[in-house]
Amino acid sequence: MDTSVTTSTPAVNSPAIDSAVDYDIEQAVLERYEAGARQPQAALCCPTDGYDSRYLEPLPQEIIEKDYGCGDPTRYINEGEVVVDLGSGAGKNCYIMAQKVGPSGRIIGVDINDEMLGLSRKYRDEMAQKFGYQNVDFVKGKIQDLALDVSQLERWIQANPITGIEQISQYEAECDRLRQTAPLIATGSVDAVVSNCVLNLVKPKDKQQLFDEIFRVLNRGGRAVISDIVCDEPPTEKILNDPDLWSGCIAGAFQEVEFLEMFEQAGFHGVEILSRQAEPWQVIDGIEFRSLTVRAYKGKQGVCLERNQAVIYKGPWKAVLDDDGHTLTRGERMAVCDKTFKLYTDPTGPYRQDFLAIEPYETVPLDEAKTFDCEVDALRPAAVTKGLDYSETRVIQTSSCCDTDTSDATSCC
Numbered sequence: 001m002d003t004s005v006t007t008s009t010p011a012v013n014s015p016a017i018d019s020a021v022d023y024d025i026e027q028a029v030l031e032r033y034e035a036g037a038r039q040p041q042a043a044l045c046c047p048t049d050g051y052d053s054r055y056l057e058p059l060p061q062e063i064i065e066k067d068y069g070c071g072d073p074t075r076y077i078n079e080g081e082v083v084v085d086l087g088s089g090a091g092k093n094c095y096i097m098a099q100k101v102g103p104s105g106r107i108i109g110v111d112i113n114d115e116m117l118g119l120s121r122k123y124r125d126e127m128a129q130k131f132g133y134q135n136v137d138f139v140k141g142k143i144q145d146l147a148l149d150v151s152q153l154e155r156w157i158q159a160n161p162i163t164g165i166e167q168i169s170q171y172e173a174e175c176d177r178l179r180q181t182a183p184l185i186a187t188g189s190v191d192a193v194v195s196n197c198v199l200n201l202v203k204p205k206d207k208q209q210l211f212d213e214i215f216r217v218l219n220r221g222g223r224a225v226i227s228d229i230v231c232d233e234p235p236t237e238k239i240l241n242d243p244d245l246w247s248g249c250i251a252g253a254f255q256e257v258e259f260l261e262m263f264e265q266a267g268f269h270g271v272e273i274l275s276r277q278a279e280p281w282q283v284i285d286g287i288e289f290r291s292l293t294v295r296a297y298k299g300k301q302g303v304c305l306e307r308n309q310a311v312i313y314k315g316p317w318k319a320v321l322d323d324d325g326h327t328l329t330r331g332e333r334m335a336v337c338d339k340t341f342k343l344y345t346d347p348t349g350p351y352r353q354d355f356l357a358i359e360p361y362e363t364v365p366l367d368e369a370k371t372f373d374c375e376v377d378a379l380r381p382a383a384v385t386k387g388l389d390y391s392e393t394r395v396i397q398t399s400s401c402c403d404t405d406t407s408d409a410t411s412c413c
Contacts, residue, residue, distance in 0.1 A: 050072055051072055051074070051096070052075070052096075054099075055074070055095075055096040055099050055100070056096070058095075058099070058127065058130045058131070059092060059095055059096075059127075060123050060126070062090070062119070062123075063090045063091055063092050063095065063119070063120070063123060064092060066089070066090040066119060067089060067090050067092035067093075068089060068090075068197065069089075069092075069093070069196035069197045069227065070196065070197035070227050070228065070229055070249070070277075070281070070291035071196055071197070071227025071228075071275065071291050071292075071293040072196075072227065072293075073093070073194035073195065073196055073225040073226065073227050073293060074093050074096045074097050074100065074194065076192075076194075076223075076225045076274070076295060077097045077100050077101060077192060077194070077225075078100070078101070079100065079101055079102050079104070079105065080101060080102065080104040080105045081101050081105050081191040081192055082101075082105060082106045082107075082108075082189065082190045082191050082192075083097050083101060083105070083106070083107050083108070083190060083191065083192045083193070083194060084108045084109075084110060084146070084185060084190050084192070084193045084194070084217060085097070085107065085108070085109045085110065085193075085194050085195065085196075086110055086143040086193060086194070086195035086198055086199070086214070087110070087111055087143055087195060087196070087197075087198030087201070088109025088110060088111045088116070088120060088138060089111060089113075089116045089119075089120065089198075090116060090119050090120055091109060091119070091120030091121075091123065091136075091138065093109075093194065093196055094107045094109040094120065094136050094138070095123075095127050095136065097194070098127065098131060098135050098136045099131060101135065102133075102135075103132075103133035103135060105135060106135050106136075106137075107135060107136045107137070108136075108137050108138075108139060108185065108190070109136070109137070109138040109139070110138075110139055110140075110141050110143055110146065110184070110185070111138065111140065111141075112140060112141065112142050112143075112150065114140075117138055117140060120138045121138050124136060124138070139151070139184055140154075141184045141185075143195070143198065143199075143202065143210060143213070144202050144206040144207070144209045144210040144213060145179075145209070145213065146183075146184055146185040146213045146214075146216070146217055147178075147179035147183040147184060147185065147213070147216075148175055148178055148179055148183075148184060149178055149182060149183070149184040150184075152178055152182060153174065153175065153178060156171075156174050157171070160174075185217045186217070187216050187217065188216075188217070188218065188219045188220065189217060189219065190217050190218055190219065190222060191218075191219060191222050191223075192218075192222060192223055192224070192225060193214045193217065193218060193222075193223075193224045193225075193226075194224070194225045194226065195224075195226045195227065195228065196227045197227060197228055197229060197249055197291075198228070199226060199228045199254075200228055200229050200249050200252035200253050200254065201246070201249065201252055202252065204252070207262065208262070208265065208266075211262045211263065211265065211266035212266050214266065215266040215267050215268065215298055218298040219298070220298060220299045221297070221298070221299045221346070221348070221349070222297070222298050222299075223270075223295055223296060223297045223298065224263070224268065224294075224295065224296050224298075225274070225293070225294075225295045226293065226294050226295075226296075227291060227292070227293040228253075228254065228259065228291070228292060228294075229249045229250070229253040229254075229281070229289055229290070229291060229292075230253055230254050230255065230256045230259050230289070230290060230291075230292045231253045231254070231255055231256070231287050231288060231289050231290075232255070232256060232287065232288045233255070233286075233287045233288075234255060234287075235250070235251055235253065235287060236285050236287070238285065239251050239284060239285060239287070245284070250282065250284065250289055253289055256292065259292065259294065260273075260294065263294065263296040264323065267298070267300070267301060268296035268297060268298060269296070269297055269298075269299070269300040269323045269343070269350075270295075270296060270297040270323070270349065270350030270351065271294065271295075271296040271323070272294065272295050272296070272350060273292065273293070273294055274293040274294065274295050275291075275292070275293040276290065276291075276292050276293075277290035277291040277292070295350070297349060297350055299343065300323065300324070300339070300340075300343060302339050303339070303371075304337035304338075304339055304340070304371060304372040304373075304374045305337055305338045305339070305366065305369035305370070305371065305372055306337065306338075306364070306369055306370045306371065306372040307337075307338045307341070307360065307363070307364040307366075307369050308360035308362075308364055308380070308384055308385060309335075309336055309337075309338060309341040309357075309358065309359060309360060309380075310333040310334060310335055310336065310341075310358040310380035310385060311328070311333075311334055311336055311340075311341060311344050311345065311355045311356065311357060311358065312331060312332065312333055312334070312355065312356040312358060313328040313329065313330050313331070313332070313334070313354060313355055314330070314353075314354055314355065314356060315330045315331070316330075317330065318330050320354075324374070326374075326377050327377055332379055333358055333379055333380045333381070333382065333385070334377070334378070334379060334380065335372075335378045335379060335380040336372075337372035337374060338366075338369065338372070340374070341357070344357075345357040358380065358385055359385075360384075360385050360386075360387070361385065361386050361387055361390065362387055
């Protein structure tokens with residue numbers, strides 16, 4: 001696999017989207033969700049069904065009523081994991097996942113809205129008593145800047161009021177210092193990042209940074225599970241210039257294919273659509289808006305080493321193309337580097353059901369492994385797997401061959 005991570009930014013919604021918007025997107029979103037924290041707003045996002053009732057039962061009704069999402073990323077979270085919830089809002093998803101990860105796991109909800117943070121924190125002790133453990137924190141930050149602890153920054157501003165250019169420079173220096181020395185979410189520190197109908201609320205110019213931040217905080221092998229609103233065509237300028245449609249999860253919607261490309265651009269692999277709403281949630285100016293849930297993994301970056309390993313793609317397609325442009329043909333022993341071999345055969349990874357692992361008879365030690373050329377698609381002859389000098393002749397003893405009752409394996413079919 002390619003070891004580089006491209007940082008070029010694909011078009012999001014429209015090449016002219018920034019110039020088309022003539023109001024403060026963040027302020028429009030903030031005000032709408034402040035209102036949503038005070039009073040339930042049924043039309044704020046599309047209703048979501050299918051949550052496991054076992055995890056909803058302990059939750060206060062206020063949290064359920066003031067939850068605004070379009071999917072259920074919580075169903076893909078496992079025991080013992082550390083999870084970040086982007087735009088955690090009233091805390092519903094966090095408290096569901098707190099039960100799933102158990103006392104050995106941890107949930108971190110990130111939100112910038114004080115009203116929502118107050119609501120989610122209001123029930124923190126009550127939930128801990130019900131669960132029998134405390135494993136949830138709600139922190140203040142922008143989801144596109146997960147390194148910056150906004151609560152610490154606000155305390156600094158109170159002690160250092162900004163009154164001129166010189167103070168602005170000091171403010172920017174303090175932001176950089178906090179990101180480096182006291183990050184809100186440290187690099188490579190979490191197993192999963194989830195989000196429920198929040199990424200579309202981020203300003204267009206910040207969206208690539210948003211995906212880069214999701215990638216940064218995940219550990220190697222970690223994954224993002226994101227539910228969001230997508231559209232089948234680019235939003236019109238009329239839609240883009242409607243503040244209510246921005247705060248209502250419409251104007252900032254990704255086009256379906258662009259949503260997947262954003263994960264690729266950030267360096268993810270195994271990008272997969274887990275669910276797609278069949279009927280659109282809304283249709284505006286002929287454009288369909290619906291919910292999509294996507295999962296993507298981190299971990300393909302790194303050096304490529306030759307250890308004589310191979311994989312066999314099982315099918316059902318005649319051939320498939322992987323995230324780095326390699327063609328894998330059904331039934332063929334494809335030569336892969338050690339890193340790719342582990343990716344394709346990881347029992348917790350996205351490809352585990354698609355490949356058979358072919359280990360060499362003699363393991364090549366890591367410190368003796370040479371560089372593998374990932375630019376070329378090549379087969380791995382069986383003779384290489386076994387060793388070029390391999391010439392053994394022997395009868396394989398088995399009692400289950402051909403499903404017979406005979407104990408004489410040599411007479412088996």
